[in-house]
Amino acid sequence: MPVVGKPKPSAHALAPGQASISHQPHSVSVADAAASSLKRKRSVFQKDRKAFFCFLNLQHMMYGFGDDPNPLPETVALVEDIVVEYVTDLVHKAENVASKRGKLLTEDFLYLIRKDMRKLHRSTELLSMNEELKQARKAFDVNEETLVVTNE
Template sequence: MSAPAKKLGPKGGAGKKGFAGKKGGVGTKKGKGAAAQVTETNLKHRGLFSKDLKFIMYGYGDTATPYKETVDLVEDIVVEYVSALAHKAMAGAAGKGGRMLPEDLLYLLRKDPHKFARAQELLRMNEEIQAAKKVYDDDEKLLPEDF
């Protein structure tokens, strides 16, 4: 006997799986995704990151001038993700005195090796920049005011 044929959805996809190929993944109708939720936080920050996002999108293969709607959608998704991540980090920090530290974010990113490595790299770069600023400020204080 042969195996039963797989049922295909209206667009040729199998069943109700999301674009990522997992149930409940990106693109499913299960719950509201970040793209469907436009919160008050998103509206306050709308357009704040659009210039940077255009360059990032271009770097990842989009056109040099993407549609405004596309940039707005990506911005909404990014703001929603960062807000959710910050809320989770604050909830985790509440038991430790309520102050969120970089380690709280690293803890949340620990299962995603790419994001975790990038976050560690950014923290190291920040430390180097702070050290360089301190050296520069110390050198500036040593110079005589009048020549």
């Protein structure tokens, strides 16, 4: 028959008055962490931000991408939050890229979207169209000094 007695002290036994410290990492699911991060970011945006987009313009954009012609106001607000968060993050990343040079350039944004070919192509297309518009405006910009010289 086995002898029952005091348990043998282990090497990890605590002295009287010592608190037990768990070496297990605090487990938080990825979904919980993402949700709390999103709530924190939304609250930051909602506290001190103005309406970045006109509500009606955002509704029209959403409709253009296949949404209902009259989406719920909550949906429009959520899309606005997502867009503002994306643009803010992109600007911060571009600032980090440009920090070595000290000047933020258009190329910094193109560098950040270089792996997304659709965004890169559309961005370069819009930039070239902007240059064309500048040239067209410049051609129609009438300078009074040149008018006086040509009339004499």
